[in-house]
Structures are given as C-alpha cells and as structure tokens.
Amino acid sequence: MSNILPFESGEERMVDASIESNREPSLILVPRDAGKEAKRASKLGGLPVLSADTEWPRDPKGRALHFLAQIDCAELPWHGRLPDVGVLSFFGRDDEEQIWSDDTDDPTENCVVLYENVFSANQVIRQAPPDLAPIGDGLRRAANCVPIWENGKRIPHSCNIHIEREIEFHPKPIMTIPETIYHGRAPLANFDSDEWIPALQAKLHAARNDALRQIELEDRLREAFNRRRREFNQSIATGVFHKDANSNEAFGHYSQMLGYPNTSQGSFPPIPDAICLLNIASDNEAGLYFGDFGFCTFWVSEAELARRDFSRVYGQIEGA
Numbered sequence: 001m002s003n004i005l006p007f008e009s010g011e012e013r014m015v016d017a018s019i020e021s022n023r024e025p026s027l028i029l030v031p032r033d034a035g036k037e038a039k040r041a042s043k044l045g046g047l048p049v050l051s052a053d054t055e056w057p058r059d060p061k062g063r064a065l066h067f068l069a070q071i072d073c074a075e076l077p078w079h080g081r082l083p084d085v086g087v088l089s090f091f092g093r094d095d096e097e098q099i100w101s102d103d104t105d106d107p108t109e110n111c112v113v114l115y116e117n118v119f120s121a122n123q124v125i126r127q128a129p130p131d132l133a134p135i136g137d138g139l140r141r142a143a144n145c146v147p148i149w150e151n152g153k154r155i156p157h158s159c160n161i162h163i164e165r166e167i168e169f170h171p172k173p174i175m176t177i178p179e180t181i182y183h184g185r186a187p188l189a190n191f192d193s194d195e196w197i198p199a200l201q202a203k204l205h206a207a208r209n210d211a212l213r214q215i216e217l218e219d220r221l222r223e224a225f226n227r228r229r230r231e232f233n234q235s236i237a238t239g240v241f242h243k244d245a246n247s248n249e250a251f252g253h254y255s256q257m258l259g260y261p262n263t264s265q266g267s268f269p270p271i272p273d274a275i276c277l278l279n280i281a282s283d284n285e286a287g288l289y290f291g292d293f294g295f296c297t298f299w300v301s302e303a304e305l306a307r308r309d310f311s312r313v314y315g316q317i318e319g320a
Contacts, residue, residue, distance in 0.1 A: 011217065012224040015181075019228055023185035025080055025173035026259025026276070028240050031165040031283060039166065041072035041087065044255075045286040046164025048089045050114070050126045057091040057112035064132040064258045065091035066160065067110055068288065068296065069167070069280060071257070077171045080258050081275060081305055086117035088310070090278055090298055096137040098291060098317045103295070111315030113277065113298060115308060132160045142287045167287045170240050176259035177232050179252075180266045181225040253293075264294035264318040271314060274299040291319015 031044055039044065041049065050056075055063045069090040073083045092111040099108035116123070135142030138156025145157030178184035224279050230250075237249035244250070252262035261279030269276075277300045282293040290296045299314040 001308075011220050015221060015224040018184070019177050019225070022178050023175040024185075025078075026176045026261075027076060027082075027257040028170040028174050028236065029255040029257070030168045030170060030241065031268055031285065032168055032254070033165060033285065039108055040075055040168065042070060042075050042167040042169075044069050044165045044167060044280065044283060044288060045186065047127065047161065048114075049087065049126050050089065051116055051123050054114065054116065054126075056126065056129050056132075057114065059093055060109050063093065064129045065110075066094040066132065066135060066162070067128070068162070069096070069278060070207030071167070071278065075169070075250065076257075077169050078173045080173065081302075082257065083115070083117065083308060086115055088277070089114040089116075090280075092296065092317075094135050096139050097131065100315050108312045108314055111298060111313060113300075113310040113313040115310045117308065128160055133160050134160050135162065136289075138289060140289060142261050144287075161289075162288055163286045165283065174236065174240070174256075174259070176256070177229065179229070179262060181222055182266070183260060183268070191288050253281050255279055255283075259277055261297050262295060263297065263316070264291065267316065267318060269299050269314075270316065271301055273302040274314065275302050275305050277305070277310075277313060278301045290317045294319040 008117055043076060045068070048070050067089070071088040071090075073086050073088065074078065076082060090113055092109070093220070134157060135145075138158060139154065141161070142157060142159040144163070145159035148155050148157075172174060229252075233252045234245040234250045236252075236254060237243045237247045238245055241249045241254070248254075254262070256262075256276070256279050258276055261276045262281070263279075277298045279298075280288065280290070280296045282289045282291075282295070288296075295316075297316045297318075299316065301312075304310070304312065
C-alpha cells in the first residue's frame with residue numbers, strides 16, 4: 001500500500017498481501033449544498049426527476065417510499081460496472097425504526113431503484129404523493145422540521161422530503177479495502193472455520209494445539225488489519241475530502257458506489273455475489289439519518305447489474 005510504512009512481522013505482511021489481492025475500485029460521493037440553481041442532476045434528497053408515466057414507488061402494502069438519492073450516470077467520472085447513461089433513482093421506507101425486514105423477510109420489498117436509461121422531454125421533477133408519510137413517522141429530525149415538545153409530549157413534524165444536496169464525485173476511482181478481516185472476495189481469515197489463506201495454514205495448525213497461541217495469533221491479525229483500515233480511511237479524509245485525519249471521514253463516514261462500503265455493524269451483503277450499487281452515509285445537511293448515524297446500502301447481484309436489471313435490489317440499514 002503506497003505511502004504506508006511496511007509491517008515487520010510475517011503475519012502482518014500476510015495481512016497486507018491479502019488486502020492488496022482483495023482491493024476493489026469505488027466512486028466516492030462528495031455532497032454539496034445545492035443552492036438556488038442546481039448544476040448537477042445527481043443528488044441526495046429533494047425530489048426526483050422522473051418520466052411522467054413512471055409511478056412513484058410503493059412497498060407491497062401500498063405505502064409510498066421516500067426518495068433518498070438520484071444518480072445521473074452521465075455525470076460519473078468513471079463507470080466500472082455502472083451504466084454509461086441513464087438515471088438511477090433510489091427510494092426506501094424511511095419510517096421511525098427503519099427496520100426494512102420488519103414486515104417481510106424479503107429485503108427487496110422496502111426499497112426500490114428505478115432506472116430510466118433514455119432521456120425524454122416528459123421527464124419532470126416529480127412531486128411526492130400526498131400520502132407519503134412524514135420522515136421517521138414525524139418522530140425523528142427531518143429536513144428543517146425538528147420535533148418539538150409540548151407539555152412533556154413530543155409533537156410530530158409533517159416533513160416528508162429530505163433537503164436536497166448536490167452530489168459531486170471524486171474524479172478518480174478509489175481502490176477500497178475490505179471493511180473487516182472477514183470481508184472480501186477471498187477473506188484473510190474466518191476464525192470459526194478452517195478457511196484461512198494457505199500461507200497461514202501451518203501456523204494455524206500449530207496454534208490449534210494451544211488455545212492461547214491461537215487467540216494471540218488471531219488478535220495480531222485483527223490488530224494489523226484494523227490498523228490498515230484506519231490508515232485507509234485517514235487517506236480518504238485527507239486526500240478526497242481535504243479534512244483533518246481525525247474527521248468523520250477518517251472513521252469511514254462517507255458515501256460511495258461500488259467497492260467495499262462502510263457499515264456500522266460490519267455485516268455481510270445479503271447475497272453472495274452482491275455489488276454495492278450505492279452506500280449512503282447519514283448526512284446532517286440533508287436530514288438523512290440511518291439508525292444512530294449509520295448507513296443505508298443498496299445491493300444488486302453481479303448478474304442483474306450486468307443486465308441493467310434493478311427490479312430486485314437488496315436494501316440494508318445499519319446504525320452506529
């Protein structure tokens with residue numbers, strides 16, 4: 001890894017080798033205040049631009065979903081697996097609890113991604129349907145609506161639209177690294193089984209005869225990986241966002257497309273061949289909050305992304 005001092009021990013060098021073999025490119029999103037005259041179509045919050053004949057997405061119970069983000073693929077500086085043209089619009093059920101598996105075991109039913117690949121004259125800013133529920137059921141902060149208290153009781157707000165923020169993109173793809181030692185196409189280690197990289201098999205075999213040695217080895221590997229992860233996020237903070245190395249971005253708090261997304265709980269994707277279509281970090285300026293300032297991730301299978309089929313996108317929300 002460039003500009004990073006090399007590790008000294010053999011185990012630590014194995015960590016670096018594993019990280020390098022697992023790296024995947026991503027697009028880092030840089031939200032900006034939209035101002036009075038928006039210059040870019042890609043955005044968080046606000047209202048979507050949709051064709052007149054496109055229906056506002058709803059969940060299986062008929063509840064209108066909240067608009068979260070829109071990506072104009074023509075604005076992407078680099079596409080990778082993403083479409084070259086067209087607009088991706090992301091919707092999800094932004095209720096109080098944000099538990100997208102609450103009413104169903106199917107994680108595709110509480111979020112929708114629309115893909116319009118042909119621009120037409122009838123594409124307009126779509127107003128939200130009148131039955132769209134208040135963000136957070138009126139009990140969480142939303143846009144400029146802050147819940148107020150009256151006689152010891154919280155009075156819900158009525159805002160159902162997130163504040164619009166333009167999205168710019170870092171001009172070059174960032175080679176992301178797995179979020180934890182367990183992640184990656186070829187994880188460094190799975191401590192609950194024998195799925196270690198071959199270079200560690202001999203050490204593991206010897207360590208299994210001594211529980212303390214095994215724990216010590218695992219701790220060293222995790223510590224080495226976590227150090228690399230911190231260094232990576234610090235490089236994002238300083239190199240992409242031009243922030244202090246101790247800023248929020250240095251803790252992995254930024255949005256992205258493709259690559260390994262940040263999550264709050266280190267959970268795995270919902271399907272084995274999942275591609276991170278969009279990972280949205282909580283954003284104060286847009287009033288977007290996922291759990292306790294966590295993340296919302298939209299996953300799509302590799303095969304469906306290749307076909308430009310976004311009819312079954314998987315959604316995850318994780319709080320900090």
